Amino acid sequence: MSPDMLFDILSKSLLQTLHMVAVSGLVGSLIGLPIGVFLATSARGELFPAPALNSAIGLVVNAARSTPFIILVVAIIPFTRLLTGTSIGTTAAIVPLTIATVPFFARLVEAAIRDVDKGLIEAARAMGATPMQIVLKVLLAEARPAILLAFTMTIVSLIGYSAMVGAVGGGGLGDLGIRYGYQRFMPEVMLAVVVVLIVLVQLVQSAGDALARRFDKRNRKT
Incomplete structure (x- = not known):
């Protein structure tokens, strides 16, 4: 394969991976954030005590997290086809990626809170703050660096998941590595895919760490 052709297919696959990770990461995190906050604040004796509901949601989250991703992809094919009209391609891959993101991010947010x-x-209670004010102005504000790190970890995991959906026609870098690097015996393509994935993960991790440090009050000069 010529360098120009390799660059073209690698660029196209990278854009597909970025699209899958960006959409599923954003949507999954937006859903997972309130779930994580609820799990952290709804146990017995917490701000919004609802132990029965907390246990039920926690059970669902644990079940979703316990399901291997590749099995999840196959198991929800009918649901994916219902939403997107197809079970292959980058658009279809966003569905299982988003579903996998929600419980993963929710548990990380819960731990951060x-x-x-x-x-x-x-102290906030003593000053007359309402439970919702405590959540918004105390819990989320103080946990912001940890939540940013949780989001970073989620995106890094999604990059790995997006490569796995290539095994079932999900597109992106994983699909490129399987179709060309493995099935067509082109080791240079497989090597290029691995290098790009490593660089992508390093960039995401570095950016997330830097952003978390910026919002960490302990690192601010007084």
Whole structure:
């Protein structure tokens, strides 16, 4: 394969991967964020005590997280086809990627919220803050660096998941590596795909770490 052809197909596959990761990461995180906040604040004795609902949602989240991604992709093919009209391609791949994102990000958000100093919550209560004000102005504000790191970890995981959907015709870098690198015995294509994935993960991780440090109050000069 000529360098120009390799560059062309690699660029196209990279754009497909970025599209899948961006859409599923954004939509999945927007859904997972309130779920994570609810799980962290709805246990017995918390701001919005609803232990039964907390347990039910937690069970669903755990079940979704326990399902191997490749099995999830195959299991929801009818649902994917219902939403997108097809079960292959980048658009179809966004459906299982989004579903996998929601419970993963929700649990990370829950952990970030639970790590907030309880003393800050009690101080806000003493000043007459409502539970919703505590969530918005204390919990989310204090947990923002951890949530940014959680989002970064989610995007990194999605990059790996997006490569796996290539095994079932999902498009992107994974599909390119399988079709050309593996099935057509072109090791240079497989190597290029691996290098691009490594660089992409490093860029995302570095950007996420830098953003989290920027919003971390402990790193601000007084």
